[in-house]
Amino acid sequence: MAHEGIQFWDFYGQPSCTPGRAAMQTGRLPNRSGMTTVAAPGQGGGLPKGEVTLADVLKKAGYSTFFTGKWHLGEADYAMPTAHGYDEMKNVYLYHLNAYTYADPKWNPDWPAAVPKVNPLGEIQGKAGEKYQEVRKIGGDDIPLLDQGIETSSEDYIKAHAQDGKPFFMSINFTKNHQPNLPAPEFVGKSEVKTKYGDAVVELDTRVGRILDAVRAAGISDNTLVFYTVDNGAWQDVYPDSGYTPFRGTKGTDMEAGSRVPAIAWWPGHIKPGSTSWDVVGGLDLMATFAQLSGTTLPKSDRDGKPTIFDSFDMSPILLGTGKSKRTYWLYQTEDEIAPGAIRVGKFKAVFNLRGDYPPFADEDHTGWRGPDKYAATVPRLYDLQADPGEHYDIFMTNWTEKSWTMPIFNDILKKVVDSYVKYPPAEVQSVSYAGPVRNSQFQRVEALKGRLEQLQKGTAAGD
Numbered sequence: 001m002a003h004e005g006i007q008f009w010d011f012y013g014q015p016s017c018t019p020g021r022a023a024m025q026t027g028r029l030p031n032r033s034g035m036t037t038v039a040a041p042g043q044g045g046g047l048p049k050g051e052v053t054l055a056d057v058l059k060k061a062g063y064s065t066f067f068t069g070k071w072h073l074g075e076a077d078y079a080m081p082t083a084h085g086y087d088e089m090k091n092v093y094l095y096h097l098n099a100y101t102y103a104d105p106k107w108n109p110d111w112p113a114a115v116p117k118v119n120p121l122g123e124i125q126g127k128a129g130e131k132y133q134e135v136r137k138i139g140g141d142d143i144p145l146l147d148q149g150i151e152t153s154s155e156d157y158i159k160a161h162a163q164d165g166k167p168f169f170m171s172i173n174f175t176k177n178h179q180p181n182l183p184a185p186e187f188v189g190k191s192e193v194k195t196k197y198g199d200a201v202v203e204l205d206t207r208v209g210r211i212l213d214a215v216r217a218a219g220i221s222d223n224t225l226v227f228y229t230v231d232n233g234a235w236q237d238v239y240p241d242s243g244y245t246p247f248r249g250t251k252g253t254d255m256e257a258g259s260r261v262p263a264i265a266w267w268p269g270h271i272k273p274g275s276t277s278w279d280v281v282g283g284l285d286l287m288a289t290f291a292q293l294s295g296t297t298l299p300k301s302d303r304d305g306k307p308t309i310f311d312s313f314d315m316s317p318i319l320l321g322t323g324k325s326k327r328t329y330w331l332y333q334t335e336d337e338i339a340p341g342a343i344r345v346g347k348f349k350a351v352f353n354l355r356g357d358y359p360p361f362a363d364e365d366h367t368g369w370r371g372p373d374k375y376a377a378t379v380p381r382l383y384d385l386q387a388d389p390g391e392h393y394d395i396f397m398t399n400w401t402e403k404s405w406t407m408p409i410f411n412d413i414l415k416k417v418v419d420s421y422v423k424y425p426p427a428e429v430q431s432v433s434y435a436g437p438v439r440n441s442q443f444q445r446v447e448a449l450k451g452r453l454e455q456l457q458k459g460t461a462a463g464d
Contacts, residue, residue, distance in 0.1 A: 001226070008265075008276075009278050010385075014232055019232075021073055023284045026310075027284055029311050031333065034428050038431065039072055044075060045431060048079075050306060052298075052302055064168040069147075072096060077132075093122075095120055123149070233247070235252075247390060259330075271319055279327070329344060339418055340352075341353030342380075379404070380407075381396060
């Protein structure tokens with residue numbers, strides 16, 4: 001794909017999987033949909049029914065829509081792919097791989113038999129307007145083979161729709177790579193590094209190649225854009241079988257390793273072979289890009305008829321070699337951050353949330369999700385990502401051309417983002433995560449404030 005298309009070097013996802021997928025599907029910052037934390041089995045909820053997705057926009061443009069693979073945007077009926085613009089879904093898994101291995105005796109025989117297990121929904125399929133079907137439970141030897149079904153259902157859809165005269169959109173989401181890395185048996189030991197992660201990379205590469213072969217065999221290469229990317233940065237807290245990245249931090253942080261991801265676009269006859277891009281863009285921008293290329297526009301209202309806003313910029317000038325994206329900045333936000341924990345403008349990045357600081361690999365100093373939020377006092381750290389992509393050297397007030405003058409620029413973007421929440425408030429968080437200790441003194445203070453508020457309301461009602 002890279003040799004025949006364009007490879008992006010400054011492309012961003014989000015710091016974890018559910019936010020990354022929400023951002024790609026909606027073209028909106030994850031806190032606008034409430035999809036800021038990792039969805040887990042048994043929590044219910046999910047992508048709010050009012051959210052507009054890529055599938056909604058492309059259906060408006062006349063496309064057939066299909067989803068397969070990892071969804072991870074909730075388990076409620078209103079949160080399913082087929083409730084969000086997808087005509088059909090097949091070989092769909094609602095969670096990350098860990099959800100199927102946690103209490104499976106094949107992978108975790110030490111789980112106490114007497115302790116109740118959360119029994120996650122297994123493989124599902126269905127069509128829009130119909131109740132989904134659970135095809136089978138997932139466990140044991142099924143888990144390494146999930147991506148085979150995703151590949152097959154994708155190839156079948158391409159064959160069935162390539163010649164029906166109607167454009168189609170497919171969202172194909174392989175379950176790998178994700179901890180635990182469980183390559184299919186045919187790929188075990190096939191990587192040069194001889195790790196499970198490496199073997200799973202070889203498997204992913206092979207299955208993507210087979211889908212491209214299906215596109216070629218169907219004779220639709222010149223009329224098919226294929227965009228490959230991932231939802232979040234590399235997970236390094238699970239060393240040695242972890243993701244590879246030269247960047248600082250890890251998944252779950254506002255450092256570069258949390259959000260910088262690979263991205264490749266392939267469109268023979270339209271994208272110049274062997275192209276590269278250093279433009280600051282990301283998964284959020286798929287929405288505006290696909291709308292532009294399909295000849296439609298983004299809606300002003302959501303599916304509930306309420307005013308909505310998109311955080312997406314059109315990348316088509318980059319793809320087609322005709323110009324630049326209008327995006328000039330990127331926002332980094334972890335689970336509970338509304339004001340971004342870091343902001344990038346051009347090559348400069350201001351980092352406020354220092355979670356993910358060095359040293360990154362010592363067991364006693366894990367600094368990804370295991371580490372606390374740690375905010376810089378008064379001024380941020382400032383990095384030149386062109387000269388220092390590893391975020392080693394803070395240049396805010398320490399280098400010979402000191403850069404404290406950049407602060408008003410970051411502040412202006414910060415103000416615009418926060419102001420947007422006044423008109424378009426963040427949604428209620430759709431899944432639960434631990435946000436730190438809730439102390440009895442805090443609880444009692446809230447109860448006292450509630451009592452005082454009730455007294456004030458009674459007084460107002462009585463005309464006092």
